[in-house]
Amino acid sequence: MSSTASRRNSCRVGQCGNRPSSECHVRRRGSSCSYFSSGAQTEEFSVSLSQSIFAITLRFLLAIDLWLSKRLGVCASEESPWGSIRPLVRLVEFSGHVIPWLIGTVYTLLSGETVAEQEIMLNLALALLLDLLLVRVVKTLVRRRTPTQNRSDIFSTFFVERYTFPSGHATRAAMCARFLLAQLVDTAAMRVLVVGWASLVSLSRLLLARHYVTDVCFGLAMGYCQYSIVERLWVTWDCLQDVLLMRLQERLNMVYGGLWMAEWKR
Numbered sequence: 237m238s239s240t241a242s243r244r245n246s247c248r249v250g251q252c253g254n255r256p257s258s259e260c261h262v263r264r265r266g267s268s269c270s271y272f273s274s275g276a277q278t279e280e281f282s283v284s285l286s287q288s289i290f291a292i293t294l295r296f297l298l299a300i301d302l303w304l305s306k307r308l309g310v311c312a313s314e315e316s317p318w319g320s321i322r323p324l325v326r327l328v329e330f331s332g333h334v335i336p337w338l339i340g341t342v343y344t345l346l347s348g349e350t351v352a353e354q355e356i357m358l359n360l361a362l363a364l365l366l367d368l369l370l371v372r373v374v375k376t377l378v379r380r381r382t383p384t385q386n387r388s389d390i391f392s393t394f395f396v397e398r399y400t401f402p403s404g405h406a407t408r409a410a411m412c413a414r415f416l417l418a419q420l421v422d423t424a425a426m427r428v429l430v431v432g433w434a435s436l437v438s439l440s441r442l443l444l445a446r447h448y449v450t451d452v453c454f455g456l457a458m459g460y461c462q463y464s465i466v467e468r469l470w471v472t473w474d475c476l477q478d479v480l481l482m483r484l485q486e487r488l489n490m491v492y493g494g495l496w497m498a499e500w501k502r
Contacts, residue, residue: 309445406455
C-alpha cells in the first residue's frame with residue numbers, strides 16, 4: 237500500500253513538473269490580479285462610503301437650515317404669527333440697505349470739515365462699493381433662490397433680489413459695524429448700539445423670510461472679513477490727491493498733444 241501511494245504521489249509530481257511554465261505564470265498572474273482587484277474594490281468602497289457620509293451630513297444640515305428658516309419667518313406676511321410688527325421689521329431692514337448708506341456717506345464726504353473725516357467717508361464709500369461687487373459675484377455663482385414663504389410686495393419688487401446667498405444686508409451690517417467700531421465709535425454705549433443694530437438687521441432678514449439661516453451666517457462672516465480687506469487697502473487723502481493730480485496731468489498732456497498735432501498739420 238505504501239509503495240502504491242508513493243507511486244501516485246510521484247506521478248502527480250511528475251505531471252505537475254511536466255506542465256508548461258506558461259500555465260504556472262497564468263496562475264501566478266491570476267492570483268496577483270485577484271489580490272489587486274480586491275484591494276481596488278476596498279478602496280472604491282471606502283471612497284463611496286465617505287462620499288455617502290458627506291452627502292448625508294450635507295443633506296441633514298440643509299434640512300435643519302430649511303426647518304429653522306421656516307420657523308423664524310414669523311413676519312413673512314400680515315397673516316403670519318408676528319405679522320403685526322412687519323412694518324417695523326421692514327424699517328429695520330431698510331436701515332441696512334445700500335442706498336441710504338451710500339447717500340449718507342457721499343453727503344458726509346462732500347460736507348466734511350476736516351481732511352480726516354473726508355478720508356474716513358471716502359474709504360467707507362469704497363467699502364460699500366466693494367461689498368456690492370463681492371456679494372453680486374457670489375450670488376451669481378451660487379444662484380440660490382429665496383425661501384418659498386417670502387412674500388413679494390412693492391418694497392421687495394424694487395429692493396429684493398432673486399438670489400439669496402449670501403445676505404447682502406448681513407455682509408453690509410457686519411462690515412459697517414466693524415468699520416464704525418474701528419474708526420468712529422469710542423464709547424461703550426455706542427458700541428453696544430452699533431452691534432445691536434447689526435444684529436437686528438441680520439435678524440430682520442430671517443423674520444421677513446428673505447433669506448435662509450446659512451445665508452445670514454455666511455453674510456456676517458463675509459462682511460467681517462471684508463473690513464480686513466478695506467483696512468489693508470486703506471486709501472489716504474494724500475494718495476488720492478496724488479492720483480487725481482496724475483490723472484489730470486495725463487489728460488492735460490493728451491489735450492496739449494492733440495492741439496499741437498492739429499497746429500502742425502495746418
